[in-house]
Amino acid sequence: MPNRDERPTWLRRAPGAQPRISFGADYNPDQWPREVWDEDVALMREANVDVVSVAIFSWARIQPARDRWDLDWLDEVMDLMAANGIGVDLATATASPPPWLTAAHPEVLPVTRDGSVLSQGGRQHWRPTSPVFRRFALELVEVLAERYRSHPALVAWHVSNELGCHNILDFSDDAAAAFRTWLEQRYGTIEQLNEAWGTSFWSQRYGAFAEILPPRLAASFPNPTQQLDFARFSSNALKDHLIAEREILTRITPDVPVTTNFMIMGEMKGMNYADWADAVDFVSNDHYVQPGSGARDELAFSASLTSGVAGHRPWFLMEHSTSAVNWQPINVAKRPGEMARDALAHVARGADAVCYFQWRQSRAGAEKYHSGMVPHAGADSRLFRDVVDLGRMLRQLDEVAGSEPTAAPVGIVFDWESWWASELDSHPTDRLRYRREALEWWRALLDLGIRAEVVPFGGDLSRHRVIVAPILHLVSDRGAARLEDYVREGGHLVLTYFSGIVDERDQIRLGGYPGAFRELLGVRVEEFEPLLDGERLLLDGGLAGDTWSEQVSLTAEDVEVLLSYREAGRNSGPAVTRRAVGAGSASYVSTRLGEEGLRGLLPVLLDAAGLASELPEALRGRVEHAQRADADTVWEFFVNRTDQPVALEGLAGIPILSSGSDDPDVLAARGVAVRRRPRDRAAELDAAD
Template identity: 65%
Template sequence: MTAPRTSRFPYAKGPDGARLIGYGADYNPEQWPREVWEEDVRLMRAAGVNVVSLAIFSWARLQPTADTWDLGWLDDVMDLLHAGGIGVDLATATASPPPWLTTAHPEILPVTATGETLWPGARQHWRPTSPVFREHALRLVRELATRYADHPALVAWHVNNELGCHNVYDYSDDAARAFRTWLRHRYTTLESLNHAWGTAFWSQRYSDWEQILPPRLAASHPNPTQQLDFKRFSSDALKDHLLAERDLLRELTPDVPVTTNFMVMPGTKGMDYADWAGEVDFVANDHYVIPGPQDRDELSFSANLTSGISGHRPWFLMEHSTSAVNWQPVNLPKKPGELARDSLLHVAHGADAVCFFQWRQSAAGAEKYHSAMVPHAGEDSALFRDVVELGRTLEALAPIAGSVREPARVAVLFDWDSWWTSEQDSHPTSRLDYHGEALDWYSALLRLGVRADIVPVHRTDLSSYDVVIAPVLHVVPQPLAKELTRYVEGGGHLVTTYFSGVVDENDHIWLGGHPGALRELLGVRIEEFGPLLDGDTVGLDNATTGSLWTDRIEVAAPDVEVLARYRTGLYASRPAVTRRTTGRGSAAYVSTRLGADGLATLLPQLLAPAGVDSELPESARGSVELVVRRDADSRYLFLVNRSEESVPLPGVAGDVLVGRETGDDGIVLAPREVLVLRRSAG
């Protein structure tokens, strides 16, 4: 798989030709009368906007009927934006089919696992595997690409929008046919499929490919490998649609980069973005903060993972919010300073463009209460003044455009197969939260002030990291087990957790005792899992508390060190945390969920063999996040105050790009403030 071609990143350029950080929003002029458009361009210029995403949900306006087109209005908007010095990330507009199409062809509508049709009236009401939808979508793409190929405003193509947000799993007859084709490609023979799916169980053996269906509503738990393969297939089906549009765009406009907006955040696990990343010219992501005790930790985690998906090359923040959204149970506005802090934290993790949904807040429709760069209150508002100020800040950060994130010494592995598989039904517990466990480890590292990279398992050279943390690495094929063993024997320090190494790529148990594929490396053996009931906890002798899970660990090698034992519970006095020294490295196992607080207590002991510690002054650890970007000449230190208190940074120095100049007492970060310093790369 190839890395994203980030040399094709659509940088805005200053008067001197130097790269700028992109700044803008989704722009939906079709929601407004013609006289508003010129006012929009005036305000965009005032705010420092240099790029907008256009025509995302415009199909019904662009093609009013099957045989008519109305693109004159889009011509006008493109011309206005170009005259205002604003580039256009032009959408293919295929995200939501128009009413004439769904009326004429209801067979393009998705079907749920229970056989219900998802009808028009919202968005994304189309089957990824529908040949009828594909035909009409590509006809629209061809029309747009042919018309705007040489328009000077066009800087990038935006395929569809948030692929899979509402239609990732379709159980229709189209999907069934496509699923069988996908399975034939994967397994070649029915014998191989029957083995992989374990169809000797429950009399499920297939004697003809046509007997195979998606995992629709069944009388009991559907075949687990069938479920896993359907998740893999569904991600691939969406990727196939991305490729169909991308290939046509590359044929017609070979010099214009192509992307689509990912959604790297907790609630969107259906798309394997690590697998998609090599198919776009630059990675783009949408992210929205979910309020809660780890909300900004999660923002940092997702931005960090986006960087990992992009190969640590610059990426494009296509959407986030200026303030409140409209789709949460309670939609809280952002506090003063959070608009800038959230935006700059994405930039710290590699975003070279910062865009919002949307430019002007809608007066009608399902998202009319979603914040925008221009709110309902208009130009004379605190929010718009913050938007203008952020534009100035991003202008000051122009020197970092094109720089890359400096690798950390610690990596947290992220694996879509393990996410999908570990949370399936008929498991030891239905309470397991793969993403939550990974986030806990990252939160604990943030509390210690230790920089870490979030990296996809299969896009990663582990040898470049001193410590690799693999939370709930449930799916471990034999090649991955060998790679982890080589990493440890070569001097790396691996940390993994409960329910790791348990199954292979077909969701078959590694026999002989858990943790299966990692048993010899870790030097421990587990005969039976000990999941905990809701509300139950166990104490450890290192003053931490475990929940969700325990293991009955037997030490199976003489060189295993017990770092902590259970103090209470069914396995009291037995090992809870172990570490085995192997070759020049070590492999540690944590058998319970300790949460971010408990992990922050344990982590120094796990990091010690690698000599990893915080680069921040002690007074800032836990309150300030440090992220570093670099180019050939400079290192750019982003210091982000995650707290509601002022934080001193004694001994921290550099040329100030963003933030207040240092005084006689040194740097003090105000609540929610971001400071960006430049130092020599030497």
């Protein structure tokens, strides 16, 4: 089998092909009569589409019965794409097992926490740990890989689809057996597991691994470390399935890259994508705009995190929507300019492919009201004309392909295990939301015009002059040491409330909070003081905290108090502190300030690092700023966060794109502008110092 380091890391291209920002969609020709396919291809060429994902939900069509295969239609689709210069990201089709399989083998169906068996009739109705499902799925993968191994249209393999979207947590007997095996590999002995889980509490002590079950519905709160380990196991079980499919594809087609679509968006917390990244040749992501204020800032946050998970290498935006989706309570169509803005905002954060679900809007099924590149109205529609315009814009950005996001001054640490652990039950409050806190820091930085990135905790922290680690609740000794080294070597660290509290076993670090970071910060807290709904505590400067507070004591003489609580008789001590350590500093924020409060605090925190916005003052808060670069060139992206035109004054570089505007010096409402300038390595080194 080829070494993973020798595998292709992007779409397979024809020899000598020029790099480009790819453009396309999920394509489901099996939903349509054959005569529609020729029209599809003509419209794809008009729109500059160069890649489509095919056969994602086609298992029942490909294998209509246990011993019957139907691939002639797929042969024709592959040939049609090749003849028209359109690459195929070919799915393994394992996302949704056909009715004949679940009828013959109901033991592959998932089981819920309360013991209910889920039925077929939707999608992802399979257990990640089912040996029966695995056998049938891998047989299908092998058939497809052997048949299309040399097909000229094949540019990548697409394993399953949105792994874990609907079946991340399975509590079946298959899962129980696999969980026990995973635990035995993790802990070695039952004594080590009992110690890690603290099973002396509530008489939970186990005598053998065979006694252990998943955290099914119980009479009271399940063991918290059992819950945490089950979250780890469940993410790992799906990754294991991904690897099983990948290994077949890699063996048969070593020159074709393998990917699967992650879902780094919203509250999709079950899959530890930072841990999954090495299992694919390039990272792909699905993102759908969430309703509510700040929706586009969340898009930028998720795109930046996707880039961090990808190691800042180019990644594939596998799915987003041209307009309305179908699964939100109220599904609002995108306004003029929003489709292009959303796509280009992903490109700004490192996407080298922009694709949609789906090419042609379905006329039947659960997603028939989900928008497509070709809507129900057909090609004679504003939406399709906007699709064609976006295809032209992406051609203008082909020179950006292959470049990577530059290191931003501020990095926001994102850690899936802290997300899981911090939101378990039986905690001081159930109002704490890990991702919300991280997103509020992100939005406050955008409001101030400060360029930032979202980075997995295991990534390279030295890229950033300031690291913000919101609610880093769970941290190992090694992880805590990494942050201390970062500070001593000149980095400026900001930690928030409920950080450093437990180790990787979800066991409290004794001696006072914030546990792992007490000595680094020079502070100590004896007791948490979560706040009731609607309760707020006043701080200096008119700021206010909610959700959480603490009585902070200083344990080192060199700790500087930046803000104090001002509530007489309740909490009047330090609220925000900073301590110089080595060549850097470590700050602590003991309450939730929200976006508005963080806007007031951040200038003080950033002052220690000498950071200020790179944008002219008139653009700060109104424009999101991102950069991509190669060895010689920097491309500056400016994304309008408002519904009003913005004059682009005081900016260097040659304009190469301005969506929605004929004037390169005016950023249209909901528009994106891109400028090119030579890269100045010396200036970057000076800024880093």
